[in-house]
Amino acid sequence: MSLHPVIEKILFTEKQLDNKAKELAKNISEYYKKINNNKPVVLLGLLKGCVPFMANLMRHMTIPVTTEYMVVSSYGNNSVSSKTPQILLDVNQDIFDKHVLVVEDIIDSGNTLDFVQNHLKNRGAKDVKLVTMLNKPDRRETDVKVDWIGENIADYFIVGYGLDYAQRFRNLPYIAKIDLDKFNKYDWENE
Ligand code: IMP
Ligand code: MG
Numbered sequence: 001m002s003l004h005p006v007i008e009k010i011l012f013t014e015k016q017l018d019n020k021a022k023e024l025a026k027n028i029s030e031y032y033k034k035i036n037n038n039k040p041v042v043l044l045g046l047l048k049g050c051v052p053f054m055a056n057l058m059r060h061m062t063i064p065v066t067t068e069y070m071v072v073s074s075y076g077n078n079s080v081s082s083k084t085p086q087i088l089l090d091v092n093q094d095i096f097d098k099h100v101l102v103v104e105d106i107i108d109s110g111n112t113l114d115f116v117q118n119h120l121k122n123r124g125a126k127d128v129k130l131v132t133m134l135n136k137p138d139r140r141e142t143d144v145k146v147d148w149i150g151e152n153i154a155d156y157f158i159v160g161y162g163l164d165y166a167q168r169f170r171n172l173p174y175i176a177k178i179d180l181d182k183f184n185k186y187d188w189e190n191e
Contacts, residue, residue, distance in 0.1 A: 006182045014173040020150045025060030032063050040064040042100045047071045049105030049162040053133045085115045096124035105162045106134040110142040
């Protein structure tokens with residue numbers, strides 16, 4: 001497999017990510033089976049990054065679910081988190097008295113999730129839980145509780161499996177570290 005020149009190294013392969021999603025889906029299904037009387041849980045994906053993880057996760061869930069998506073802006077075309085997220089697309093269905101599971105690609109500062117969690121509680125959700133494929137614990141700025149975590153990683157910028165840098169690389173089936181210096185110098189016009 002030939003890697004794009006700005007990709008430094010692969011951190012998690014497609015197979016590893018698939019296995020992890022399966023394991024999380026199993027644990028999550030077991031949890032809700034015990035407490036939710038077989039009523040549907042609202043899986044709420046945060047676009048755009050959630051797509052591959054959400055798809056993998058929901059295929060392995062063994063409880064009834066419905067799906068929803070939100071678009072919350074938190075980053076521009078750079079790697080610095082903005083602190084005031086904005087809702088660009090909100091949940092469509094009535095979530096009053098429902099169990100909601102927010103599905104995230106990665107938790108960095110935690111500001112996005114903190115904001116989304118408050119928003120969902122204000123809309124009357126019975127309970128809001130969080131699952132993320134990736135977590136950067138060292139970067140946390142809020143004490144948001146993450147209920148299920150795929151992998152903890154150190155503080156470096158990664159792409160693939162839904163994650164982008166300047167909207168690129170979301171389609172990679174693996175998660176990789178990019179060389180930001182090379183990214184900035186790369187001739188994107190004449191690719
Ligand atoms: P938070 O509000 O700082 O927790 O931001 C979370 C969001 O930032 C994620 O949903 C991603 O969209 C983005 N993000 C954080 N770290 C990375 C990264 O290493 N690569 C790509 N996107 C990231
Ligand atoms: Mg995201």
